Amino acid sequence: MRKPEIRERILEYIRHSLDEKGYAPTVRDIMRGCNISSTSLVQYHLNILEREGQIRRDPEVFRSIQLVEKDIIEVPLLGTIAAGEPIPVVDSGTWTNHAEETLRVTTDLVGRRGDIYALKVKGTSMLDALINDGDIVIMEATQTVADGETAAVWLKNEQEVTLKKIYREPRRIRLQPANSEMKSIYTRPENVEVQGKVVAVLRKLED
Amino acid sequence: MRKPEIRERILEYIRHSLDEKGYAPTVRDIMRGCNISSTSLVQYHLNILEREGQIRRDPEVFRSIQLVEKDIIEVPLLGTIAAGEPIPVVDSGTWTNHAEETLRVTTDLVGRRGDIYALKVKGTSMLDALINDGDIVIMEATQTVADGETAAVWLKNEQEVTLKKIYREPRRIRLQPANSEMKSIYTRPENVEVQGKVVAVLRKLED
DNA sequence: ATTTGTATTTAACAAGTGTTCTATAGCACA
DNA sequence: TGTGCTATAGAACACTTGTTAAATACAAAT
Numbered sequence: 001m002r003k004p005e006i007r008e009r010i011l012e013y014i015r016h017s018l019d020e021k022g023y024a025p026t027v028r029d030i031m032r033g034c035n036i037s038s039t040s041l042v043q044y045h046l047n048i049l050e051r052e053g054q055i056r057r058d059p060e061v062f063r064s065i066q067l068v069e070k071d072i073i074e075v076p077l078l079g080t081i082a083a084g085e086p087i088p089v090v091d092s093g094t095w096t097n098h099a100e101e102t103l104r105v106t107t108d109l110v111g112r113r114g115d116i117y118a119l120k121v122k123g124t125s126m127l128d129a130l131i132n133d134g135d136i137v138i139m140e141a142t143q144t145v146a147d148g149e150t151a152a153v154w155l156k157n158e159q160e161v162t163l164k165k166i167y168r169e170p171r172r173i174r175l176q177p178a179n180s181e182m183k184s185i186y187t188r189p190e191n192v193e194v195q196g197k198v199v200a201v202l203r204k205l206e207d
Numbered sequence: 208m209r210k211p212e213i214r215e216r217i218l219e220y221i222r223h224s225l226d227e228k229g230y231a232p233t234v235r236d237i238m239r240g241c242n243i244s245s246t247s248l249v250q251y252h253l254n255i256l257e258r259e260g261q262i263r264r265d266p267e268v269f270r271s272i273q274l275v276e277k278d279i280i281e282v283p284l285l286g287t288i289a290a291g292e293p294i295p296v297v298d299s300g301t302w303t304n305h306a307e308e309t310l311r312v313t314t315d316l317v318g319r320r321g322d323i324y325a326l327k328v329k330g331t332s333m334l335d336a337l338i339n340d341g342d343i344v345i346m347e348a349t350q351t352v353a354d355g356e357t358a359a360v361w362l363k364n365e366q367e368v369t370l371k372k373i374y375r376e377p378r379r380i381r382l383q384p385a386n387s388e389m390k391s392i393y394t395r396p397e398n399v400e401v402q403g404k405v406v407a408v409l410r411k412l413e414d
Numbered sequence: 415a416t417t418t419g420t421a422t423t424t425a426a427c428a429a430g431t432g433t434t435c436t437a438t439a440g441c442a443c444a
Numbered sequence: 445t446g447t448g449c450t451a452t453a454g455a456a457c458a459c460t461t462g463t464t465a466a467a468t469a470c471a472a473a474t
Contacts, residue, residue, distance in 0.1 A: 006451090021265070021271075022263075022271075022273040023230065023231060023265075023268070023270055023271050023273065024230060024270075026430075026431055026432080027431070027432065027433090028430085028431070028432095036452090037452075037453065037454090038452065038453050038454065038455095039431090039432085039433090039454095040433085040434080040435090040452080040453075040454080040455095041451075041452055041453075043432075043433070043434090044450095044451075044452080045451090056229075057432095058228070058230075059432085059433095060432075060433095060459075060460075061230070061270075061432090061460085062269045062270055062430075062431050062432070062460065062461075063230060063231075063268075063269055063270040063271075063431085064228075064229075064230050064270075066229040066230065071279065071311070072278060072279065072313060103315060104278070104313045104315045105313060105315070105316075106279060106311045106312060106313055108310060108311045108312070109312075109409065109411060124387060124388075127337065127386055127387075127388060130334065130337045130338065130339050130410075131337065132337050132385055132386070149412070150412050178339055179334055179339070180331060180334075181331075181334060197412075198412050199411075199412055200409065200410060200411050200412060201408075201409070201410035201412075202316060202407065202408070202409060202410075203337075203407060203408035203409075204316060204406075204407050205356070205357050205404075205405050205406055205407060205408075206353075206355075206356050206357070206404075206406075213421095233460075233461055233462080234461070234462065234463090235460085235461070235462095243422095244422075244423070245422070245423055245424070245425095246461090246462085246463090247422080247423075247424085247425095247463085247464080247465095248421075248422055248423075250462075250463070250464090251420095251421075251422080252421090264462095266462085266463095267429075267430075267462075267463095268430085268462090269429095269430060269431075269460075269461050269462070270461085
């Protein structure tokens with residue numbers, strides 16, 4: 001991997017082509033577009049890119065180059081989230097199959113992270129998180145949440161889920177609502193179980 | 208347009224192909240995939256579809272069929288919305304050019320309607336609409352809003368914008384916050400100027 | 415019954431395109 | 445100096461694919 005710059009250029013050109021034209025470039029397109037002097041050199045680098053898993057091609061199909069990075073991510077809609085019930089267990093792997101419905105979302109919104117899923121909010125118990133009945137929250141499955149990030153928290157004593165910004169303090173945990181007009185609540189670390197991190201909230205008006 | 212079924216089948220196949228494989232089918236692919244008995248018949252129908260504006264092709268480029276219907280819509284981010292200032296004037300047409308930034312959104316979220324734009328919320332004045340500082344609202348440019356839909360309303364006397372569900376009553380207009388715990392406000396019809404309809408709300412957590 | 419326009423078939427050509435072969439150059443390493 | 449690996453060039457071949465011409469079928473309209 002001595003000279004990756006040319007491969008970067010090629011990837012960039014493919015991206016640009018796909019975006020601009022709507023279809024993939026040919027070897028010769030890439031040759032012209034990247035100022036490369038022979039088709040076989042392009043071929044050579046495409047083979048490497050494919051071996052590295054950066055692109056995919058179908059043999060014997062013209063213009064079949066696809067970037068592995070995708071613009072649209074299919075997010076499985078795994079169920080509902082409501083105050084009184086824990087959020088559905090996330091069985092990584094079997095995921096997308098189980099999902100009755102799947103939500104299509106651009107990477108603009110959720111980035112390129114993996115292991116994300118969506119939940120539909122049931123009821124108005126999340127109003128303090130500025131989340132309404134019917135909204136959709138997109139979650140990342142993780143137990144590690146940094147201070148200040150919004151997490152889905154299961155409160156063991158209260159037996160309920162809540163979406164709050166989480167802050168660790170000396171001997172307690174502060175759970176702060178997104179709505180700055182509402183007060184934080186405090187609880188002991190043993191009482192909280194982080195069930196995931198909120199990545200985004202979607203609200204569709206009028207269907 | 209006597210027999211449009213076959214063209215429907217072709218469109219469906221192209222959609223499927225694009226989605227599944229990631230690239231457009233060839234005339235011969237379509238032939239096989241739709242049980243059509245000759246390439247020229249496919250060609251014939253593709254020409255019609257192109258004339259009708261349903262697909263686009265680049266002459267002399269293999270696999271260049273593109274559906275005109277798009278999965279991703281580029282929404283121009285036209286500016287900010289805050290309580291104290293009217294929302295930016297929407298100069299239909301010149302739109303996308305002016306936009307410094309553009310938001311990519313799937314049709315899952317906003318449907319296929321045209322004339323939509325995005326605004327970034329500044330400040331916490333929209334909390335009663337369950338909209339926070341930094342959220343993005345996607346608007347449809349329209350003056351006609353049905354009862355119960357959420358609209359961006361400019362209140363002339365108060366000189367401020369607010370996002371509320373709108374209901375016409377006998378001699379007044381009821382503006383109801385999305386947050387069901389907050390009270391509606393009432394005003395005279397002359398005082399309200401509908402500036403658009405809210406289509407969706409996006410909230411990106413942690414950048 | 416003739417016309418007219420849409421829908422279809424068959425076959426072939428020309429151009430686009432991926433692939434491969436051979437040869438060359440630079441560079442590191444021993 | 446030789447060996448081996450990566451990067452590059454040029455050209456030719458074979459397959460893929462869009463396009464077209466000419467002819468036929470079929471239904472509706474006159």
